[in-house]
Amino acid sequence: xxxxxxxxxxxxxxxxxxxxxxxxxxxxxxxxxxxxxxxxxxxxxxxxxxxxxxxxxxxxxxxxxxxxxxxxxxxxxxxxxxxxxxxxxxxxxxxxxxxxxxxxxxxxxxxxxxxxxxxxxxxxxxxxxxxxxxxxxxxxxxxxxxxxxxxxxxxxxxxxxxxxxxxxxxxxxxxxxxxxxxxxxxxxxxxxxxxxxxxxxxxxxxxxxxxxxxxxxxxxxxxxxxxxxxxxxxxxxxxxxxxxxxxxxxxxxxxxxxxxxxxxxxxxxxxxxxxxxxxxxxxxxxxxxxxxxxxxxxxxxxxxxxxxxxxxxxxxxxxxxxxxxxxxxxxxxxxxxxxxxxxxxxxxxxxxxxxx
Amino acid sequence: xxxxxxxxxxxxxxxxxxxxxxxxxxxxxxxxxxxxxxxxxxxxxxxxxxxxxxxxxxxxxxxxxxxxxxxxxxxxxxxxxxxxxxxxxxxxxxxxxxxxxxxxxxxxxxxxxxxxxxxxxxxxxxxxxxxxxxxxxxxxxxxxxxxxxxxxxxxxxxxxxxxxxxxxxxxxxxxxxxxxxxxxxxxxxxxxxxxxxxxxxxxxxxxxxxxxxxxxxxxxxxxxxxxxxxxxxxxxxxxxxxxxxxxxxxxxxxxxxxxxxxxxxxxxxxxxxxxxxxxxxxxxxxxxxxxxxxxxxxxxxxxxxxxxxxxxxxxxxxxxxxxxxxxxxxxxxxxxxxxxxxxxxxxxxxxxxxxx
Numbered sequence: 001x002x003x004x005x006x007x008x009x010x011x012x013x014x015x016x017x018x019x020x021x022x023x024x025x026x027x028x029x030x031x032x033x034x035x036x037x038x039x040x041x042x043x044x045x046x047x048x049x050x051x052x053x054x055x056x057x058x059x060x061x062x063x064x065x066x067x068x069x070x071x072x073x074x075x076x077x078x079x080x081x082x083x084x085x086x087x088x089x090x091x092x093x094x095x096x097x098x099x100x101x102x103x104x105x106x107x108x109x110x111x112x113x114x115x116x117x118x119x120x121x122x123x124x125x126x127x128x129x130x131x132x133x134x135x136x137x138x139x140x141x142x143x144x145x146x147x148x149x150x151x152x153x154x155x156x157x158x159x160x161x162x163x164x165x166x167x168x169x170x171x172x173x174x175x176x177x178x179x180x181x182x183x184x185x186x187x188x189x190x191x192x193x194x195x196x197x198x199x200x201x202x203x204x205x206x207x208x209x210x211x212x213x214x215x216x217x218x219x220x221x222x223x224x225x226x227x228x229x230x231x232x233x234x235x236x237x238x239x240x241x242x243x244x245x246x247x248x249x250x251x252x253x254x255x256x257x258x259x260x261x262x263x264x265x266x267x268x269x270x271x272x273x274x275x276x277x278x279x280x281x282x283x284x285x286x287x288x289x290x291x292x293x294x295x296x297x298x299x300x301x302x303x304x305x306x307x308x309x310x311x312x313x314x315x316x317x318x319x320x321x322x323x324x325x326x327x328x329x330x331x332x333x334x335x336x337x338x339x340x341x342x343x344x345x346x347x348x349x350x351x352x353x354x355x356x
Numbered sequence: 357x358x359x360x361x362x363x364x365x366x367x368x369x370x371x372x373x374x375x376x377x378x379x380x381x382x383x384x385x386x387x388x389x390x391x392x393x394x395x396x397x398x399x400x401x402x403x404x405x406x407x408x409x410x411x412x413x414x415x416x417x418x419x420x421x422x423x424x425x426x427x428x429x430x431x432x433x434x435x436x437x438x439x440x441x442x443x444x445x446x447x448x449x450x451x452x453x454x455x456x457x458x459x460x461x462x463x464x465x466x467x468x469x470x471x472x473x474x475x476x477x478x479x480x481x482x483x484x485x486x487x488x489x490x491x492x493x494x495x496x497x498x499x500x501x502x503x504x505x506x507x508x509x510x511x512x513x514x515x516x517x518x519x520x521x522x523x524x525x526x527x528x529x530x531x532x533x534x535x536x537x538x539x540x541x542x543x544x545x546x547x548x549x550x551x552x553x554x555x556x557x558x559x560x561x562x563x564x565x566x567x568x569x570x571x572x573x574x575x576x577x578x579x580x581x582x583x584x585x586x587x588x589x590x591x592x593x594x595x596x597x598x599x600x601x602x603x604x605x606x607x608x609x610x611x612x613x614x615x616x617x618x619x620x621x622x623x624x625x626x627x628x629x630x631x632x633x634x635x636x637x638x639x640x641x642x643x644x645x646x647x648x649x650x651x652x653x654x655x656x657x658x659x660x661x662x663x664x665x666x667x668x669x670x671x672x673x674x675x676x677x678x679x680x681x682x683x684x685x686x687x688x689x690x691x692x693x694x695x696x697x698x699x700x701x702x703x704x705x706x707x708x709x710x711x712x
Contacts, residue, residue: 003388007395010593018381018390025378032359032671034374036552036598039363039674072554073428073575076589080573104574111573191590196392198428198554198592217436217467218460219429233432234547236554236592237366242392315388318395 004340007318008331009192017245048241055247060180067226069202070240075170075189079108087113088212094118094139099126099148126151128285147172150322152295153288172292176260184208193334195243198236263291266332266341273345277352297327360696363674364687365548373601411603416536423582425558426596431526431545435464443469444568450474450495455482455504482507484641503528506678508651509644528648532616540564549690551599554592619647622688622697629701633708653683
């Protein structure tokens with residue numbers, strides 16, 4: 001059966017990436033060795049890492065004032081590592097509260113310093129993005145989540161603030177061109193738009209570091225990672241390789257402008273279909289809808305269950321909403337073909353015709 | 357050219373594991389999906405994780421008073437996470453200083469509480485294992501490194517102490533039967549004997565936790581990982597899968613008794629060859645030699661370079677010693693065939709005949 005992968009992450013990657021990754025497990029770059037057995041301090045791996053780092057810099061169009069690190073631990077570890085490196089005990093940082101990942105970032109930051117909530121969309125179940133912020137002048141940085149995977153909202157502008165800007169871009173990185181130079185620190189778990197689970201990208205402006213008094217355990221100190229050339233400890237070699245391949249695919253397929261065009265085609269098709277069918281109710285304010293994750297409900301719980309069953313029968317996976325919000329969700333990351341969205345739209349229309 | 361992989365880690369894995377891992381990238385368990393695109397909260401991945409956890413428990417013969425976690429971050433993150441969870445600011449822990457990894461563990465622990473060095477082999481360049489320890493009665497745990505990858509020493513007994521015992525087993529886990537129930541916490545980066553780089557095993561006795569006053573950031577709190585069923589954040593799905601396959605291979609190939617027999621055959625062959633050739637000088641006290649990493653030198657630096665060149669010409673990789681100690685090192689992990697050791701022994705003898 002043909003499968004349609006609407007997972008929210010880990011999710012679909014390009015077919016070429018699967019093929020190249022599998023080949024490299026048998027024989028990496030004609031070395032006669034598997035990518036799984038090569039040392040991380042070999043020139044073989046260094047080439048992989050350096051290409052991945054260069055691809056990130058090229059896609060972001062950032063200069064050498066930034067360092068590109070591939071770290072362990074997922075974005076959740078960055079929720080901790082960011083304030084551990086940047087927020088003194090008596091200082092405060094501003095955070096936007098726009099969904100469950102932002103909330104987790106706020107929670108971790110609270111272990112290190114004070115948190116000022118600059119904006120919250122909690123009053124409407126995080127179904128919109130705040131247009132005005134209340135950022136204290138002495139906040140040492142503003143943190144926000146560019147795309148809310150669970151709630152299906154996305155920032156379509158970059159907040160304009162005077163302090164360093166930090167973003168968790170886990171679920172929409174590299175889906176569109178952006179002025180990345182407006183950020184002082186960007187991080188993203190790789191497992192949506194830029195690779196498989198098991199590695200996290202952190203891009204940090206060097207002049208942001210070394211300004212606090214807290215002693216930082218070396219393994220969590222961004223400066224130590226930078227000094228060690230991003231090889232402070234054994235990196236997740238294969239996950240870095242898969243991310244490098246995925247970034248290479250993005251560049252070969254037209255870069256961020258092309259990714260955005262494809263994302264808009266997918267999202268337009270899906271949201272237009274949903275808007276045309278009264279049975280399905282998208283939950284997010286129209287102007288804040290995510291290009292990556294479309295969240296909607298069926299008001300009748302029994303029908304929702306029937307729809308999910310029909311998805312399953314048609315090989316469409318990942319359509320159930322996150323356990324914290326329920327409903328339905330269709331995720332449409334970079335590697336998802338438009339034909340997959342067409343397939344689920346056909347099912348949406350057919351289902352509505354039969355049940356509506 | 358046939359390759360012989362003597363890497364110290366990441367290193368060689370069983371051929372079957374490469375084949376199964378590559379197959380799963382194309383089509384995981386006949387799902388029609390790649391292992392790289394499946395969600396970590398699917399029953400598909402849960403089966404993988406649960407089999408990996410069960411394999412660990414079965415190999416260790418430990419009961420349900422232990423929890424088996426697969427974590428991000430490498431053993432180096434455990435250097436921090438262990439004292440963060442177990443060592444109060446005013447308490448002290450005892451550490452054995454037997455090599456560079458133990459030293460790094462001591463350094464990270466110093467950020468959290470007091471460290472008493474229970475033993476050190478620094479006086480002789482870490483070429484032996486201390487036979488007596490000086491552990492303060494109030495030490496909350498004793499930490500040691502069962503095998504010193506860089507220096508080539510290995511503990512062939514388990515320290516007998518009254519306080520909880522903690523071990524970094526990164527480079528010799530599952531190479532031999534042990535009474536694992538003597539330990540309260542065991543951790544190991546997977547990339548030597550139990551998988552590829554990108555995931556770390558932590559086995560912890562539950563009653564060890566929750567006894568300190570420090571607020572622990574949730575992502576670093578072992579209890580939160582346990583409460584979440586080892587799925588607190590997105591795990592490195594593929595790395596867990598490769599580890600599960602590797603553990604399955606160990607069990608199918610006779611378990612730890614068979615791994616030990618193979619390790620002894622490899623080590624006996626290599627050390628006997630080295631001992632028979634005056635040109636090569638093993639650096640470690642005979643009774644403390646590692647079954648996994650044999651470290652030796654050639655007193656003539658020019659000859660050392662020539663020998664390394666000949667290894668390279670013969671497809672033998674990973675023979676250069678760690679940059680911190682120099683010399684030569686042959687690593688012989690679980691998946692290394694005896695024939696590879698025979699091949700390098702043939703070269704050692706031939707080289708000694710020509711140059712000795």
